Amino acid sequence: MNIPIKDQFRESRLFNARLTVVGAIVLALILALFLRLAYLQIFAYRHFETLSQANRVKPIPIQPPRGLILDRHGVVLAQNYPVYTLEIIPEQVDDMNSLLEELKQVVNLNEADLKNFHKQLRERPRFENLLLRSHLTEEEAARLAVRRTYFSGVELEARLQRHYPLAGLGVHFLGYVARINEQELERIDKATYRGMQHIGKLGVEVSYEKTLLGQVGFEKVETNAHGRSLRILERIAPVAGKNLHLSIDAKLQALAEQALGKRRGAVIALEPATGAILAFVSTPTYDPNPFVNGIDPDSYQALLDDPDKPLINRALNGQYALGSTIKAFLGLAALELENFDAGKPIACPGWFTLPGSSHQFRDWKKSGHGTMNLHDAVVQSCDVYFYRLAVAMEVDAMKKFLASFGFGGKTGVDLLSESEGLLPSVAWKEARGQKWYPGETVITGIGQGSILVTPLQLAAAMSALANQGVRMKPQLVRAIVDAKTRAARETVPEAYAQIPLKDKQHLDIQIQNLTDVVHTNKGTAYGIGYNSPYKIAGKTGTAQVKGIAQGQSYSEKHTPERFRDHALFVSFAPVGDPKVAVAVVVENGGHGSSAAAPIARKVMDHVILGKTSATPGAAAPASENDE
Structure with a gap:
């Protein structure tokens, strides 16, 4: 029987070899684990921290x-x-x-x-x-x-x-x-x-x-x-x-604001053919920068308490009686009326009464103007003539005609919260539970009473006269430009329905009347027209602020400043090729001819001649009629 002899040395070597391999593997695994832990703890710390439950994107x-x-x-x-x-x-x-x-x-x-x-x-x-x-x-x-x-x-x-x-x-x-x-x-x-x-x-x-x-x-x-x-x-x-x-011209804007100075008022300058707004002035002004991050309460309260009310946008929301500037438009209506002969002379004794009444509606010129036709009445701003015209026309017809110029409604300017003004009528008064009286019709004929307009409406209406009866929508924005591509989308001018006229020659006649207001020595605005190198069509206006009882007279000198008449002037130029239409309102300024018209002249000089102020020279000759 053969009994195998056990080779212990060989088995020991084999065991040791296997043990060495296993030990090496274990050490390698331990090293790998250590390296992995080191990587996770040191090199990948931020990555895994952001993946923790408390972190987020x-x-x-x-x-x-x-x-x-x-x-x-x-x-x-x-x-x-x-x-x-x-x-x-x-x-x-x-x-x-x-x-x-x-x-x-x-x-x-x-x-x-x-x-x-x-x-x-x-x-x-x-x-x-x-x-x-x-x-x-x-x-x-x-x-x-x-x-x-x-x-x-x-x-x-x-x-x-x-x-x-x-x-x-x-x-x-x-x-x-x-x-x-x-x-x-x-x-x-x-x-x-x-x-x-x-x-x-x-x-x-x-x-x-x-x-x-x-x-x-x-x-x-x-x-x-x-x-x-x-x-x-x-x-x-x-x-x-x-x-x-x-479309604003900053230099023109500054000139108009400086021309108004410390007075309260508004100036609007438009391009008649496009409706582009060149100047949009309301004074006094205020600095908008403190409002960006919240104006302090004391400064804001000071603006609210300022008696000149700088926060009010007078150009857009100021509502004023037209005064005699209404004659620029009702004069055209007189030519259109079938029941009123504009060529027939009318006597002006300095007052007017309704049939069956002793109440006198006074002319601004106490002594009267004498015999007046339409041309003379517009040039000299005869109130009595327009009293008679208003009675012949009646208030509802006046409202309809003036509405075609945009009065009594928003102009559509690209600003929010525009005021509409007011065109009174019989129905308007009755809706308030009151009766319309004939005397109200009389004073409406000279732009007094309940009728109210904004300076922007006045300028837009004057532009319509200059633009052959076509009223354009006023626009502030000329173009919208992409900041990156520089691609520009220009604003397209918008026209309203043309003012309905039976005879377009009537418009030419009235424009000539308005031109003579400025360029003849009887015209109420002759003071700004006598030395002008271009033709101006314009109309002065004085809007009464404080009522005057029968038998009393108005004295500007003895009237507190804030109760004095408002001064107005509307115009366009050059006649025949109008480049600019202007409306000026100077609150409590007194006379349109002396307070408002010179401001308009400066604006027109800048637009037409490129001047920053009116050309200095000899003093303006006095007009025979200073309204």
């Missing part, structure tokens, strides 16, 4: 640059410039009061800043960046940047701030942007305004809000459990708002 809105607003020559009226802002994300703050106290040690925070911030806290979502302080100085921004890691939920941002470099120039058509309030937050599309804090409030800033706004962009950012940004995963660039190029 946060979309951060990027505010688009708001479109610029420029005048017809490229002068910037509204722009954006970068400022440092201190913002807080409320949902990342545990103790807001403590945070605010700590921030006071880093930047200057006044009561207005804190009040506005707490207002936003009540109105805005807690996940949005809320503005605490804007316009940080470079020193404040540097201090905040150094200590930012100690403040949870605090952001230092570089934002684009709206700015109006010409301050109050043109503020009533330009408007301004300001912080979005609670009511606006309810009606706006929150996705469209994500991350934005301002919205157009007045003027073209609000009427072209969608055009100027642009489209918000986004960054998808990985944030850690403390809300700190770790890296940007994706970026969608914002789309800048489109630029507005206006």
Whole structure:
């Protein structure tokens, strides 16, 4: 029997070899595990931290640059410039009061800043960046940047701030942007305004809000459990708002505002053929820049309490009696009437009475004008002639004729909240439970009583006369330009229905009458026409503010300034090839010939001759009729 001999040495070697292999594998696995742990703990720490349950991907809105607003020559009226802002994300703050106290040690925070911030806290979502302080100085921004890691939920941002470099120039058509309030937050599309804090409030800033706004962009950012940004995963660039190029001439605007000076009033200058607005003036003005981030209560109250009411847009919402400027339009009606002979002379003794009444309706010229035909009545502004015309025409016919010039309705200008004025009628009075009296018809004939118009309506109506009876829609925006591609979409002029006339020669006759108002020595506006190198058609007006009882007389010298008559003047030039139509209203200015007409002359000189002021020379000769 053969018994195998066990080779212990060989088996020992085999076992040791296997043990070595297993040990090497184990060591390799341990090393691999160690390296993996080292990689995870050291090199891939941030990656896996962002994947933890407490982390998330946060979309951060990027505010688009708001479109610029420029005048017809490229002068910037509204722009954006970068400022440092201190913002807080409320949902990342545990103790807001403590945070605010700590921030006071880093930047200057006044009561207005804190009040506005707490207002936003009540109105805005807690996940949005809320503005605490804007316009940080470079020193404040540097201090905040150094200590930012100690403040949870605090952001230092570089934002684009709206700015109006010409301050109050043109503020009533330009408007301004300001912080979005609670009511606006309810009606706006929150996705469209994500991350934005301002919205157009007045003027073209609000009427072209969608055009100027642009489209918000986004960054998808990985944030850690403390809300700190770790890296940007994706970026969608914002789309800048489109630029507005206006028909306004900033130099002309400044000239007209300076011509009005400290007086309250309005000036409108239009291109008759297109309706383009060259100047849109309301005085006094105010600086819109403080409104952008919230004007302080004391300054705002001062504007409200100012007796000159600078916040009122007189050009758009001021409603005035036409005074004798109505004769520019009713004179044309006289030529159209079948029951009124415009060529028949009428005696003007200085007063007019209705049949069966002793009440005297006085002419502005106490001694009367003598014998008047239509031409003389327009040139010398004879009230008695137009009293008789009003009685023959009756109030409802006057309303219908004046409505064809746009009175009593909105002009359609590209601004919001335009006033309509008022064209009275028998039905209008009866709807208020009152009777229409014949005497009201009489005074309507000289632009007094219930009739009201805006300066913009006056300018648009005068443009219709200049444009051969075609009334154009007034427009402020000349072109909309894409900020990136520079592609421009120009505004197309819009015409309303032509004024219905039985004979177009009547329009030529009335234009000649209005030309003689300015260029003959009996004309009420001869003071601005005697030395003009171009022909002007115009009409003065004086609108009574304070009633005068029978038997009493008006004395401007003894009447308080705010109860004096308003001064008006409407015009266009050059006659035959009109380039501009102008309406001027000077509140409590007295006479249209002396207070309003010279302003219109300066405006027309600038447009037609390129001059910044009327040519100095000898004193204007006195007109025989200074209304």
